[in-house]
Amino acid sequence: MKDKKLHIITFGCQMNVYDSDKIAMMLKDLNYSVTDNPADADMILLNTCSVREGPENKVVSQLGRFKKLKEENPNLILGVGGCVAQQKGEELLKQVKYLDIVFGTDSLPALPDMINTYTQTGKRISQTEIQLSDIYKFVEVTPDYETNNVSDFVKIMKGCNKRCSYCIVPFTRGTEVSKPSKKVIEECKILAKSGVKEITLLGQTVNSYGRDKKNEISFAQLLEKINEIEGIERIRFTSPHPKYFTKDLMDAIYKLDKVMEHIHMPIQSGSNKVLKEMRRQYKSEQFLEQIKYMRSLMPQLEVTTDIIVGYPTETEEDFNLTLDFLKTIQFDNAFSFAYSPRPMTESFNLEETLTLDEKKARLNKLMDLQKEISIKKSQNLIGTIQEVLLDNDSDGRDNNQYSGRTRGNRKVYIDDIKDKKIGDIFNVKITEGYIYTLKGIII
Ligand code: 5AD
Ligand code: SF4
DSSP states (O other): OOOEEEEEEEOSSHHHHHHHHHHHHHHGGGTEEEOSOGGGOSEEEEEEOOSSHHHHHHHHHHHHHHHHHHHHOTTOEEEEEHHHHHHHTHHHHHHOTTOOEEEOGGGGGGHHHHHHHHHHHOOOEEEOOOOOTTTOOOOOOOTTOOOOOSEEEEEOEESOOOOOTTOOHHHHHOSOEEOOHHHHHHHHHHHHHTTOOEEEEEOTTGGGTTTTSSSOOOHHHHHHHHHTOTTOOEEEEEOOOGGGOOHHHHHHHHHOTTBOSEEEOOOBOSOHHHHHHTTOOSOHHHHHHHHHHHHHHOTTOEEEEEEEEOOTTOOHHHHHHHHHHHHHHOOSEEEEEEOOOOTTSGGGGSOOOSOHHHHHHHHHHHHHHHHHHHHHHHHHTTTOEEEEEEEOOOTTGGGTOEEEEETTOOEEEESOOTTOOTTOEEEEEEEEEOSSEEEEEEO
């Protein structure tokens, strides 16, 4: 079989990064190897995101870029997968005449067959059925899987059983299905064998792991099992839901040495009224108690979050409650987004009371406050000794700088790495602190 080149463009969350990696793994069997250059490619795949309108709009503009390549090379295969594919399906084929394949989020395992069918028949193809949970099969990582990453992801579940009023994910990713724990552990072991030191477990509500199955272990028990795997030095997970952030789980995080002292848990709003309207199923006080308890066990714990600003019913008073909440809780970082109405969601039909400019103004105000907090917390780390995993994140390499991550997940730049290599874990004294990054020297 002729060697072929595959170019994948990934939008959105870490789940998509994981899925794109697994697409590349599966398509190796069809003789595709990955290229960074779309002009060299025999196949271009876009793995898309529709959580907000911005990334969704990028898909069509990206596809426009490849129209010319397709005209020059009619054998080029162009495909779209991920959440936009799931949402639009067949309609995308109608809208973009030069598109060949549309594969929904649950059709990932079927992609090699779809490609074979397309190459044999030349018939454009769309497959977007959401699979029923009892027949859903995850793409399996094969024992010969190789990666250069020292930090990698493991998807432990797919879908989401929550119905947050603003969120399109349950519609694009279907209901929750947990990957059998045996498979999760096997996958972690395969990664460890390939040199991976740090694993991030992925799930839309990662800590509800196992609840969809009769005889499955809990998320806390899964952490315990992964903690025993030789070669894995660090365990992270994203994103937990406050509803399932139980005392058992908090105690496990504290007790298990390989589980890092960093929690990324979305709060979304500091107003209980808005939280209720969003159907988040917790109050801000509960969230605060959980973080307080965790900090009492691990004072060095770093906490980050997601926030939506300008929900249709968010008043000035509600927004101020969110600002107050940030001041009280002192997150290390917050990812904040202006509310974006999404089709199919419950809040889609709510009339927006704020203009885009008003939403942006609130967003800027919140971001300014968080920046102040983040930089203060960063500077508090100056002079401390932090355990760092040197990774091959290429960012900053142009300046001959290396970088790694602390246990709390802060990025640290190091000018002189001495005899250390990527994948090593060692102590660093922090010398400078910025909003998102630190600088340090090896001691
Ligand atoms: N508008 C704005 N932000 C959203 N998010 C999810 N849905 C929307 C929406 N409709 C944000 C949430 C979530 C993050 C991944 O994206 O904060 O945690
Ligand atoms: Fe969306 Fe809520 Fe599920 Fe998160 S928990 S993916 S915000 S529905």
